[in-house]
Amino acid sequence: MPQDFYSERPLFGGAIVSTFPQRFQDVSNIRQVPDHQEVFVDPARDESLIFELLELKNEVGDNGSATWFLQDLASEQEAEGSVVIEQSVVVEAPTLCYRTIPAVVTTAVGQMAISKGRQGREAQNVVRVYVANVRLKEVNTDVLITAYEPIHINPLSESASAVGAGFAAPAAQSGCMPMAEVFKLAVTTFKVNNWGVFGSV
Template identity: 65%
Template sequence: MPGDECSERLLFGGAISSAFPMRFQDLSSIREVPDHQEVFADSSRDESLFFELLDLKNDVSDSESAIWFLQDLANEQDAKGSLSGSLQPADLMFKDLPAVITTVVGRMAVSKGRQGREAQNVVRVYLANLRLKAVGTDVLIIAYEPILINALSETSLTVGAGLAVPAAQSELLPVSEVFKFAIVSFKVNDWNLFGVVDHTP
């Protein structure tokens, strides 16, 4: 979309990079973000994009990993709603290290901050799990897209209550496309991040 081009962004001190629109601002300049996460958001639309590095969950099967992480996310956020979605497994290679990626799309009712269930917004959640087994790491890429903003939610003060305006109507890249670009452009620049010595000249 015009004016919403994806640009390469450096993550985790430049050890990883991914491309997505500049309208997604780094939240670490606004609030504290854990070292294993990178969080970006377009606050004017309440859309957000997370990158998270976790220890590999060896007891979770590759084919079910994205769904498992989405369910875990819902439990963590005390969210309710439908977690069923499309699962698209594929095998990838990062350098000479084998990787597996699965994606899932779900729908959740979630509250902002400390707000209760009466202020829950309905959001679509896109989750990708990149399994970098050789370095014992599960990478999560998660995108949140609001569907319905609750009038009681603090989000309604900036975005407005009711059905969210589709990104395409504002000549912006839809979250589904932002999510895809972030995955396709995901790149490890320094394997030392995972404790692996990179001998690439």
């Protein structure tokens, strides 16, 4: 594995923890982030990792829930050419138990063209998006863990000035853990220390 130092990071005031590389900086130190989100970014690679606590979507079945959220994300960001590359089956997470009910987890990976911030369609970047949906039904919560990995940076995108236009350099070349691995690590180490963070407990 490339030399990419990672550590357990506190989320939502330490109520939740997850492990991922230290190169991901807490965006709340730079700008305001909604209370239900924790956003981390590596500006040198324009990669980001987002943790969200959402009210449980009862109308969405467990099977394919991550894909549903991925498609919801694509429409919310007015993405173009959105495709689902892979999706997982439903797995139970015995380490994430509230009372005796384990969480269920599904993941999906997609690719889409999206613009940053308020930029228009002419500045769209092609990104790979990794989504994990951790369903904590006992506390009426859908946790979303989303990772964004740029594949191709548009010369008109504001990202181009930071990371350069064209195809993104593979993570391993830069001595970084690939985003697929970052995502997997963040999901598998996701742990709740204080269930009170979900409000309905």
